[in-house]
Amino acid sequence: MKASKPQATIIGAGCIGISCAVHLQAEGFDVTVIDRVPPGEGCSFGNAGGVVPSSVLPDFHSGVLRKLPGWLLDPLGPLSIRWRHLPKALPWMLKAARNTMPSVARSIIEGKAALSLRVLSDFDIIMQMTGTANLLNKVDGIRLFDTEEQFASEEGERRIRREFGIDQRKIAAAELRELEPEIAPDFACGTWYDVWYHLTNPATFVARMTETLVRNGGTLVRDDVVSAHHDGNRAVKLVLREAGELGIENLVVAAGAYSDLIARQLGSKVMLEAERGYHLTIPNPGVQINRTLTWAACHGAMTPMDVGLRLAGTDEFAGVDAPPNWNRATILWQTFRRVLPGLRPLDDSVSKWMGRRPGTPDSLPYIGPSAKLTNVWYAFGHGHLGLTWGPTTGRLISELMVGKPSNIALAPYRIDRF
Numbered sequence: 001m002k003a004s005k006p007q008a009t010i011i012g013a014g015c016i017g018i019s020c021a022v023h024l025q026a027e028g029f030d031v032t033v034i035d036r037v038p039p040g041e042g043c044s045f046g047n048a049g050g051v052v053p054s055s056v057l058p059d060f061h062s063g064v065l066r067k068l069p070g071w072l073l074d075p076l077g078p079l080s081i082r083w084r085h086l087p088k089a090l091p092w093m094l095k096a097a098r099n100t101m102p103s104v105a106r107s108i109i110e111g112k113a114a115l116s117l118r119v120l121s122d123f124d125i126i127m128q129m130t131g132t133a134n135l136l137n138k139v140d141g142i143r144l145f146d147t148e149e150q151f152a153s154e155e156g157e158r159r160i161r162r163e164f165g166i167d168q169r170k171i172a173a174a175e176l177r178e179l180e181p182e183i184a185p186d187f188a189c190g191t192w193y194d195v196w197y198h199l200t201n202p203a204t205f206v207a208r209m210t211e212t213l214v215r216n217g218g219t220l221v222r223d224d225v226v227s228a229h230h231d232g233n234r235a236v237k238l239v240l241r242e243a244g245e246l247g248i249e250n251l252v253v254a255a256g257a258y259s260d261l262i263a264r265q266l267g268s269k270v271m272l273e274a275e276r277g278y279h280l281t282i283p284n285p286g287v288q289i290n291r292t293l294t295w296a297a298c299h300g301a302m303t304p305m306d307v308g309l310r311l312a313g314t315d316e317f318a319g320v321d322a323p324p325n326w327n328r329a330t331i332l333w334q335t336f337r338r339v340l341p342g343l344r345p346l347d348d349s350v351s352k353w354m355g356r357r358p359g360t361p362d363s364l365p366y367i368g369p370s371a372k373l374t375n376v377w378y379a380f381g382h383g384h385l386g387l388t389w390g391p392t393t394g395r396l397i398s399e400l401m402v403g404k405p406s407n408i409a410l411a412p413y414r415i416d417r418f
């Protein structure tokens with residue numbers, strides 16, 4: 001008689017959940033992914049598309065802290081808090097503020113680097129498994145500086161990156177203009193990222209990985225997980241809004257910014273905030289850029305995609321369910337027109353979008369087993385880098401679930417670290 005396959009149920013069909021699903025299927029699991037929206041239509045839909053292994057600094061570091069007061073006073077600045085939400089977000093923010101202490105910052109940097117240094121090889125693996133290699137544009141991005149002083153002010157950050165082999169070579173003004181003729185003529189200089197590659201469409205990436213998963217026998221369930229239940233040291237069932245009870249053998253929680261609700265029901269209290277970001281995608285933008293561009297004066301990125309030019313970024317703390325503030329999307333156009341003066345005006349063809357980054361206070365994701373239940377694994381909290389870390393997370397979770405040794409020490413990503 002043929003032995004039946006082990007089963008894995010995954011909550012969340014974003015870039016994290018689907019990457020876990022693809023790897024678990026390859027390890028011989030019978031995989032079911034549950035999501036209330038179609039695959040890739042959560043936060044993974046409209047991000048900046050950046051595959052950014054060079055991002056090793058904490059999201060809240062001393063450089064950010066210096067700019068914070070100015071940002072907070074400006075309601076349309078790169079970082080905003082809806083004051084009603086402050087009491088709930090405060091413990092998270094106080095923890096995040098600790099990142100500026102040198103010893104804490106150092107361990108975060110090492111935790112980010114350990115993941116990031118595996119990103120490109122893990123992308124190659126999953127892209128080969130799912131036939132998606134043509135979606136990754138391996139052209140490095142550029143960071144722009146208005147003045148030499150602004151360039152010098154980031155030297156400390158570049159020095160840290162160099163320790164991890166990330167060489168952010170300076171680009172002189174004349175070379176900048178040759179590389180990107182449509183940027184404003186008065187930028188003083190730039191740097192290469194080493195590396196900031198981009199996907200030509202992050203939603204297509206998740207959709208195409210899902211096609212492979214389903215073609216190979218995986219199951220997609222469109223439903224809402226209302227609750228998760230455990231008995232003793234095992235998770236035993238989920239309750240779905242439409243389908244009712246669903247028994248589980250092994251569970252992966254990859255529900256993005258909503259994962260804390262499920263984790264709590266399974267006995268793990270975690271710190272998670274929705275760090276809400278916005279995008280504008282402008283078809284026929286009137287300008288052409290050849291790579292992702294960022295500008296040191298603001299938070300966000302300009303990425304050429306198959307659907308137009310995407311302007312994405314900003315960070316808003318307002319709670320997961322608060323309505324979007326579309327002015328925060330529009331501000332991206334006002335900001336980035338300084339970089340691309342030929343950018344055409346906004347009209348109805350421009351798409352506006354808001355996504356909820358699942359943010360942790362230390363900018364590190366939760367990747368690993370439950371500290372309470374023997375058949376539950378967590379894969380969420382990837383904040384600003386979920387697309388970048390998705391394939392690596394999928395590999396690590398599948399290795400953990402089959403008991404293979406990992407090439408990364410996983411302690412920094414423990415679910416019970418706070």
Ligand SMILES: Cc1cc2nc3c(=O)[nH]c(=O)nc-3n(C[C@H](O)[C@H](O)[C@H](O)COP(=O)(O)OP(=O)(O)OC[C@H]3O[C@@H](n4cnc5c(N)ncnc54)[C@H](O)[C@@H]3O)c2cc1C
Nearest residue numbers: 012014016042043044047048050225256277385386387388
């Ligand atoms: C403006 C912006 C720009 C960004 N740019 C980049 C970038 O350039 N590079 C990068 O690496 N990252 C970027 N990110 C971050 C990245 O998009 C996220 O980290 C990533 O998408 C998180 O993936 P996820 O799978 O955890 O979450 P999601 O994609 O949100 O997936 C979680 C899924 O779980 C489902 N779900 C939740 N609860 C339930 C439930 N109870 N029942 C059923 N389904 C449920 C949701 O519907 C959702 O589909 C950006 C984010 C934003 C907002």
